[in-house]
Amino acid sequence: MKEKIFIVEDDPAMRLGMAHFLKSHGYIVTSCENGLEALQSIESQTFDIAIFDLKLPGVDGLKLLQAMKKKDPTTVVIIITAFAEIKTAVQAIKEGAFDYIAKPFSNDELLLIIERSLKFRNLEILEIEVEYLRKTVRGKEVFEGLVGISNSMKEIFDKIEVIAKTDVPVLIQGDSGTGKELIADAIQRLSARKDFPYIKINCAAIPETLFESELFGFEKGAFTGATEAKKGKLELANGGTVFFDEIADMPLSLQAKLLRVIEDGIIYRLGGKEAIVVNLRFIYASCKNIKELIKAEKFREDLFYRINVVPITIPPLRERREDIPILIEHFLEQFAKKYNKSKIQISPSAYEALLSYDYPGNVRELKHAIERGVILSKDGIMDLKHLPEEISALSSIELNCINNNISLKECLEHFEKNIILKTLKECDGKKTEAAKRLGISRKALWEKIKAYRIEE
Ligand SMILES: Nc1ncnc2c1ncn2[C@@H]1O[C@H](COP(=O)(O)OP(=O)(O)OP(=O)(O)O)[C@@H](O)[C@H]1O
Ligand SMILES: [Mg+2]
Structure with a gap:
């Protein structure tokens, strides 16, 4: 590829000399003698390299530099200065010029600076491209194992990136199978606690009677069968992260105890008197609407405010079909x-x-x-x-x-027949139940079974 060079120099001998020399080295050269004309070319064309004389009639080299950087920041700008103008040249570099070259200069010096600037430019473009690729890959597909391009998922990814670094409690809500656990895992993995314990507690899976000892552990002899002391999950997680999955299913009695741990950072083993200080980050998930549970007095409102500091709500898949x-x-x-x-x-x-x-x-x-x-x-x-x-x-x-x-009538019949078949199958052939589910009488169901010749 031949690079395009734009020369703006009011001294005709210099302008023509440079243009001639650079053309003979294979570059495509455009040149002009005054700033105003140059501004028009900057607007209408693209260049790999621009060489501006600092002092020009009308619009000077600094102004051209600014216009060039605004139009296309990837164009490399070299400033030509007289020896007395070095200060201004330094100013030009601060504003984004690649380098300056002081008059008088030889053709070889000019060539050297051009070659150097092109190397620099290609590196810079590479960096821009890498950054662009990094962004699009992230925007396009996977963020920490989470796949999504919908706006709602992208917002969630951004939120995760921000809050992961902090210790704020997160409440992840969404229907079953929307990826709540995957999100909790991502937050833990991106946090400063990533190399510390990560303990998951599924509140729906632990029987109420065992819950307390699971969470807090127990001392030897705390109850019959406690032949040895045992650490609870909260103690084991010390320094790390605890993920309370299905938090809505935590028994009310335990909710009060959890609240105390959150507020004081202290736990006691069952049957123990020693206060154990724990440092924990909490992540919670629920597929149930906790606000409704509060109304039904199945969830403590004060606990809800403690856990719902940063809410993440994942929409069901049918609401983000993209x-x-x-x-x-x-x-x-x-x-x-x-x-x-x-x-x-x-x-x-x-x-x-x-x-x-x-x-x-x-x-x-x-x-x-x-x-x-x-x-x-x-x-x-x-x-x-x-x-x-x-x-x-x-x-x-x-x-x-x-x-x-097929006609609409046939289509609807076909549809009806399939729905009936599917429902019958789901109800193990029990017609009373199937009729109830379909919202029709048993007699009506019978007639349809006969009409569609649905076999037993
Ligand atoms: N955005 C996603 N990208 C890739 N895989 C996903 C995504 N969301 C969910 N999954 C996958 O779907 C399955 C369910 O995800 P997960 O267990 O995190 O859901 P959940 O919300 O915790 O469900 P439940 O409420 O039933 O516990 C997992 O196998 C998970 O890997
Ligand atoms: Mg889950």
Whole structure:
């Protein structure tokens, strides 16, 4: 590639001499003699290098430099000065000129400075590109294992980056399978506590009777069966992070005790008198609406205010459909690798079905569907029949109707028949239950079963 050089010099002998010399070295040279004209060229063209005389009639070299940097910061600017103008030249460098060259100078000196500036420019462009790539990769796909391009996910990524470094409590809310645990993990991994203990406590999985000893530990003889002292999870996590998953399921009695730990940073083992000081960062997650639980007096309001300092709410997948295609791509790659399959293609109808489904189970459901599809796929193709029925069923009816020009009446009948079949299947063939779910009488269901010749 031939670099484009722009020379602005009012001394005709110098201007023509430089232009001639640089052209003979393979550069494409544009030149002009006054500042005003130069401003027009800056606006209308792009250059790799600009060489401006500092003193020009009208608009001087410093002004041109500013205009050039504004128009295209990647253009390298070299300033030509008279010996007495060195001070101004230094000013020019502060404003972004690459270097200056003092009159009188030889052609070789000029060439040297041009070559040096081009090297510098290419490095600088490389840096800009690396930065750009870094940003787009991050914007495009994965942030700490979290895939998402929707605005809501991008906002969450930004929030995670900011709060991870702090010790503020975070409450992550979202329906089942939206990625709450993945987000908690990302926060922990990006925090200053990343090399310290990370203890996860699933409040829905611990029986109420064991909860207290799990959290706080116990001393020997604290209760029958306590033959040895044992540290609780909060003590084990000291210095690190505790993730309370399904915090809404924490028994009320324990909520009061947790509140005290949060406020004082002190725990006591069961049967113990010694105050143990703990330093912990708390992350909480819940798929239940805690505000409603407060109304029902199942969750302490004072605890809620303590845990809900920074809320992160993940929308269900159906409300951020832009994320579905890249999640598909992500899981496809992941499972193709896991099951040692080469590149897998998704058939158009299967893809359509995956894109239009509602995903009540959110990302987890999509992930499982792709995993299953990858396992069942044949000859590198994942088709509608390889997808779970919930995903393939309705959309295949739609597609059939559209593709085969079926009348609306037939289409609706087809649809009705499939819904009835699906419901019957889900109710293990129990008609009373199926009728109830479908919101029709048992008699009406019978008639439809007969009409559609649905076999037992
Ligand atoms: N944005 C995402 N990018 C990639 N994988 C995701 C994303 N969100 C969720 N997943 C995957 O979906 C599955 C469910 O995620 P996770 O366990 O974090 O959800 P959850 O909100 O904690 O669900 P639950 O409420 O049921 O516990 C995991 O396998 C996780 O890896
Ligand atoms: Mg979870």
